[in-house]
Amino acid sequence: MSVRMAAMVTTSLSTRDKLLRAREASSRLSRLSTTEKNGILLLMADSIEANAGSILEANRADLSASQLVGAMRDRLLLDAGRVRLMAEGVRDVAKLPDPTFETLSEWIRPNGLRIRKVRVPLGVVGIIYESRPNVTVDTVALTFKTGNAVVLRGGKEAAHSNQRLVEILTQVAGVPEGAIELLESSSRDSVGELIQARGLVDVVIPRGGPELISYVTQNASVPVIETGAGNCHIFVDESADFDMADRIVINAKTQRPSVCNAAEKLLVHERIAAKYIPQIVKKLIGCGVEVRGDETTLQLADGMIVVPAKASDWGEEYLRLCIAIRVVSGVDEAIAHIERYSTKHSEAIITQDEEHARRFLRQVDSAAVYWNASTRFSDGGEFGFGAEMGVSTQKLHCRGPFALAELTSTKYEVIGDGQVRQ
């Protein structure tokens, strides 16, 4: 079947039909054993490798239809190595422990009722994402492993690649019909239907830029896990080891500036500012970073090119080689600054003072708070989860990097011998 034909067949189902199929599939999926699920995941990985040719063909159709250039084009591009990596990723998920049907707690009430809290699949998980086709495969692996049906709404630039990948995955023996549904990406209508499908969809996870996330949180009536923005801060305290501070600041800012856990702001204790600011500004500029600063920073970095920071800088997520520096009177002012401007993703303190570190760790209200380490560790893989669905910046359900366990809900199983309520 040609790519074009397959696309026509699948998209003849309406979004609502696909959501209904996913809902029905979810109960069949929840009944699969861990062994069955892992076996199917391995078949999925094999099938991706066996069908590498047609995946690359579909990807070429996307590339030739798109206007993307540079890094954006690279995000869309697949090659033989990337296809192998996608398959390997699925095999890795097969090896991870299955969190579903784990007993989280169990107790007996005075009336003899035995109450057991168990993890269960969420049901139907909707994912809205942008151009990278590997997200399609990652997401299917994680949701399938946790017994969920998944409804995918990828970017239109990757429509052919996603279509081909979903065909391959759904055709694997043992995958229930409706377990993996791909929505039409040519208009926003399917997003609107997905995020309003109360009763059919249990959660929607937007993975993408601020505009997408804002659209979804504003318009969804289905519960959302918000992933996203990271205006991350590093505070270099009076007692900081300057070499360590340099390593961490340079790593957090430059190792991968386009991601949400990269540092965007540097706060420096006023007592060390005169010594530390010239040193770090020089190194940052040497790494190609555009440096912005408050008035004190501008004075202290005299002779180096530092842009005066505007009020809007403090709340901005640059996502590129740019950082703004501000001098603060100490740990409390650093915490207050972070409280005011942070997106509550990841923040770090560099200090040798344990009391300051404890106060910072406890009082900074962010998903991940670091003492003497780079903010770049806010990642499911780096946390040891073996995978990642995203980094939650909301407080409900899960917060920070999340993976398999967070793709589950719970239920209470209650066993009695005829108890009634008084």
Place this chain on the structure above:
Amino acid sequence: MSVRMAAMVTTSLSTRDKLLRAREASSRLSRLSTTEKNGILLLMADSIEANAGSILEANRADLSASQLVGAMRDRLLLDAGRVRLMAEGVRDVAKLPDPTFETLSEWIRPNGLRIRKVRVPLGVVGIIYESRPNVTVDTVALTFKTGNAVVLRGGKEAAHSNQRLVEILTQVAGVPEGAIELLESSSRDSVGELIQARGLVDVVIPRGGPELISYVTQNASVPVIETGAGNCHIFVDESADFDMADRIVINAKTQRPSVCNAAEKLLVHERIAAKYIPQIVKKLIGCGVEVRGDETTLQLADGMIVVPAKASDWGEEYLRLCIAIRVVSGVDEAIAHIERYSTKHSEAIITQDEEHARRFLRQVDSAAVYWNASTRFSDGGEFGFGAEMGVSTQKLHCRGPFALAELTSTKYEVIGDGQVRQ
């Protein structure tokens, strides 16, 4: 200060000002120790008792302004005994363990990073509720205990009572300004602002009827914990002990028919239907229950008054002395019926067959699933939580009865010695 004066003073702040004050208060609240919080809770309880006279005076103003009669008026009514019970409820919450800053897990990564997952307050919790003034006090106690600021939006029938209670609670020594904010209840505007206050409010919990809950879930951009509707089922299996089944069905239907964990539907195995249906229909009618039924039930209950069930009956939550009965071919059809019609709140199987019970417990996708016990146990107090904020019928964050632990989020505290990401 008279009730009227106080109301004027407080309501001169806009909803947005109140939300900003609550946001600011939330960080101060998160720093209170368990001992400080418990001490303040006991002072709140004392102050409620000491001010019983003015609470009852405010309540009389509500009662004389309202058109409510019967049960609705009773929900609004306070008397000396009810005021004492409110105070006792606060003392009970003071005695419960404080879940905040509990370490949920801790591990060390191969690179030496120590990662600790700790419970933290949610921040600012919005509660939208209807006429019962005791919800005001309950909610303040639970949110204060967990270090959260609370924004209350009660029903307009209870405006004077709520205003007086909030004055008393906020004036207790040690309560930070903004910790307890009461919104204007004369129009829906304050609800709209509250549920759209992203960045200021971390979660909104609607406690009320289906119309309120639907309005909030449809219009909120702030995360919501949906509480609510219970179209609860009891399935009497072939091997059920009939006496036990009778006790449970009668209890679940009649002990308090107006609440969400009351049974609304009875499914009966076809092999026992001829014997069991006449017996239970007679008892239900004897308890004043209106019985509806499918065709088989109508035939089997010959001579008794059974209303033919319409298609719409199966999805309806009666919340009164009414039940609909359907005969099914066995546990699988019971599960399929529940999957189709249930609101996923609470369901029960009555059986002596352990395999059937296990299948029902595992496969029924509801917040609480019972084997040989009444659905009426779906309640925070009955589960042993010592309190209850509501019963969540969504799958995100918490599911089923929830109380203190579910009023918290988590964060990661990560301790290193200079680690940077490779």
